[in-house]
Amino acid sequence: LLLLKSWFSSSTSHKNLPPSPPKLPLIGNLHQLGSSPHRALQAMAQTYGPLMLIQLGTVPVLVASSVNAAKEIMKTHDLIFASRPHSNIPNRIFYACKDIAFSQYGEYWRQVKSIAVLHLLSNKRVQSYQHVRDDEMSLMMDKILRADGLVVNLSELLISLTNNVVCRVALGRRYEGREFKKLLERTMELLGCFSVGSYIPSLRWVDQLSGLERKADRVAKEFDEFLEGVLDEHCDKKDDGVEGRDLVDILLEFQRDNSKGFRLERDMIKAIIVDLFTAGTDTTFTSLEWAITELLRNPRAMKELQQEVLEVGQGRSVIAEDDLDKMPYLKAVLKEALRLHIPLPLLVPRESTQDVKLLGYDIQSGTQVLINAWAIARDPSNWEEPEEFRPERFLKSSIDYKGFHFELLPFGAGRRGCPGIQFAMVVNELVLANLVYKFDLALVGEEGLDMSETNGITVHKKCPLLVSATPRS
Numbered sequence: 235l236l237l238l239k240s241w242f243s244s245s246t247s248h249k250n251l252p253p254s255p256p257k258l259p260l261i262g263n264l265h266q267l268g269s270s271p272h273r274a275l276q277a278m279a280q281t282y283g284p285l286m287l288i289q290l291g292t293v294p295v296l297v298a299s300s301v302n303a304a305k306e307i308m309k310t311h312d313l314i315f316a317s318r319p320h321s322n323i324p325n326r327i328f329y330a331c332k333d334i335a336f337s338q339y340g341e342y343w344r345q346v347k348s349i350a351v352l353h354l355l356s357n358k359r360v361q362s363y364q365h366v367r368d369d370e371m372s373l374m375m376d377k378i379l380r381a382d383g384l385v386v387n388l389s390e391l392l393i394s395l396t397n398n399v400v401c402r403v404a405l406g407r408r409y410e411g412r413e414f415k416k417l418l419e420r421t422m423e424l425l426g427c428f429s430v431g432s433y434i435p436s437l438r439w440v441d442q443l444s445g446l447e448r449k450a451d452r453v454a455k456e457f458d459e460f461l462e463g464v465l466d467e468h469c470d471k472k473d474d475g476v477e478g479r480d481l482v483d484i485l486l487e488f489q490r491d492n493s494k495g496f497r498l499e500r501d502m503i504k505a506i507i508v509d510l511f512t513a514g515t516d517t518t519f520t521s522l523e524w525a526i527t528e529l530l531r532n533p534r535a536m537k538e539l540q541q542e543v544l545e546v547g548q549g550r551s552v553i554a555e556d557d558l559d560k561m562p563y564l565k566a567v568l569k570e571a572l573r574l575h576i577p578l579p580l581l582v583p584r585e586s587t588q589d590v591k592l593l594g595y596d597i598q599s600g601t602q603v604l605i606n607a608w609a610i611a612r613d614p615s616n617w618e619e620p621e622e623f624r625p626e627r628f629l630k631s632s633i634d635y636k637g638f639h640f641e642l643l644p645f646g647a648g649r650r651g652c653p654g655i656q657f658a659m660v661v662n663e664l665v666l667a668n669l670v671y672k673f674d675l676a677l678v679g680e681e682g683l684d685m686s687e688t689n690g691i692t693v694h695k696k697c698p699l700l701v702s703a704t705p706r707s
């Protein structure tokens with residue numbers, strides 16, 4: 235042990251490691267994360283600085299909490315930090331991480347990411363599903379109208395809408411049954427669960443004993459059965475031509491096409507589809523839910539937005555997608571909501587694949603990395619009155635969320651950045667514009683004002699958004 239200890243200290247003593255908080259044996263700093271890790275890490279960064287090295291179980295984790303630190307990781311050294319750590323639960327749910335979001339950096343990830351960027355989620359492809367968004371938005375507006383001024387659970391309606399849009403675009407039709415909704419909920423819940431084995435491998439038995447692994451395997455099996463049905467249905471159906479193609483059709487076409495030098499196996503297709511659901515539905519609905527909540531808490535901003543929408547709508551029955559670019563305030567509202575309420579506050583963990591020097595510190599290969607985008611987006615050195623909801627701040631600023639401005643990173647940045655920005659934001663803009671164009675909304679009860687957050691992979695509002703909606707004349 236002494237020999238090992240002296241070897242260990244000699245191999246790290248000449249290294250200039252980032253500051254670290256004191257840690258406990260075995261668990262390291264795990265106990266300090268609490269139920270809201272982004273808040274706990276923000277508080278720790280105030281003592282240990284914008285680049286700190288914590289220890290979660292046996293895993294060294296670098297936490298970046300400033301614009302400079304994030305830029306070094308996601309721009310200057312993006313390639314070195316482009317991998318994802320191995321994780322027990324995603325590994326079970328995504329067919330041994332054959333998806334895009336959790337797969338490790340390498341040729342496989344490059345191939346599937348480029349399929350997503352160029353063929354599944356390109357601007358042209360997203361535009362081609364405009365009819366789906368129009369339909370689903372109109373259906374939601376009808377449901378609100380039918381409530382006739384009584385209480386509407388807007389959170390539920392928004393979840394259904396985003397699920398339906400992803401289902402129709404990806405699978406070609408809706409799957410509205412309670413079972414599918416429940417399956418998605420259980421999957422998201424499991425992805426947000428803490429797996430002891432991922433951080434302390436010697437305690438992996440805890441995940442087995444607690445039933446976590448069993449639950450993950452059950453969800454994976456149910457999803458697999460569901461997707462097998464979807465794929466069979468697609469293989470049997472006759473070709474509807476380019477117009478009627480959904481994302482499964484496109485993936486199956488890739489599978490048949492051998493000219494690309496890369497064969498897409500059935501498990502890979504299923505993993506990518508699970509990715510589209512888990513990465514695309516909860517995040518989109520959450521950002522919209524927070525935006526509406528902030529507008530209801532800030533009547534002045536709501537009035538400003540309604541004014542803009544009214545001027546562009548000019549009495550027509552709906553706001554169309556072509557109108558959205560004429561609405562700078564609408565876009566500013568959604569940006570500001572994303573700044574204050576980043577759906578994935580610590581983004582998705584990354585892992586370094588080489589030793590590297592970062593802001594003067596030595597970072598070892600195999601270090602896990604968390605970017606505290608939530609803390610950066612509320613840092614007073616980047617933002618005036620950061621805790622205030624002030625959409626106006628974006629009207630005269632070029633800061634955007636597309637991964638080029640490191641003050642605002644809701645979708646991450648660099649190679650691993652989110653490929654679904656356009657897909658998500660056009661839904662959000664269309665729904666929000668029409669909602670405030672057609673209705674005057676009022677919160678029902680005190681619960682709606684409660685800004686408490688859930689814990690999990692995506693952070694949403696703990697209490698559902700209950701409103702009464704009066705049609706505007």
Ligand code: HEM
Pocket residue numbers: 334335336347350355509510511513514515517518521577578581582643644645646647648649650651652653654655657658
């Ligand atoms: C408001 C909605 C959304 C937010 C806030 C969001 C956020 C994110 C974030 C933070 C990442 C990790 C980025 C990084 O590591 O730098 C990510 C990755 C990803 N997102 Fe999104 N996302 C949203 C919507 C979507 C949609 C609609 C889809 C697809 C339908 C999608 C698909 C993906 C995929 C496939 C990845 C993995 C990329 C990779 O690892 O290379 N996302 N997203």
